[in-house]
Amino acid sequence: MGEEWKGLIKWLLSWLIFYKALLGKQSNNKISIDIGVLCLRLRLTLDQQLDLCKPFTVIEIKQATFSIQNVKSPGPHGFNSEVFKLAWACGLPGVYSYVGVFHF
Numbered sequence: 353m354g355e356e357w358k359g360l361i362k363w364l365l366s367w368l369i370f371y372k373a374l375l376g377k378q379s380n381n382k383i384s385i386d387i388g389v390l391c392l393r394l395r396l397t398l399d400q401q402l403d404l405c406k407p408f409t410v411i412e413i414k415q416a417t418f419s420i421q422n423v424k425s426p427g428p429h430g431f432n433s434e435v436f437k438l439a440w441a442c443g444l445p446g447v448y449s450y451v452g453v454f455h456f
Contacts, residue, residue: 414440
């Protein structure tokens with residue numbers, strides 16, 4: 353095998369080792385369903401079901417946003433909660449519309 357291939361394989365192995373260490377091991381912790389709770393046959397009322405479909409209110413979004421510690425890891429967008437808290441004072445509609453899109 354040529355030196356270029358050896359170098360590539362060495363790089364790939366080091367990359368693999370680095371990311372395996374970074375991401376850690378897969379957790380096998382699983383939460384089991386309590387059959388006893390299912391047997392209680394508790395159900396949401398129609399009003400409760402409809403409440404779950406309502407869009408988030410500005411107050412709910414603000415409460416959720418400000419309840420998160422500033423030092424929490426950033427999301428996939430790269431922003432942590434402190435950014436949203438600072439942006440809240442500068443432009444409520446932008447923050448509200450950004451967070452509001454997560455309601456299905």
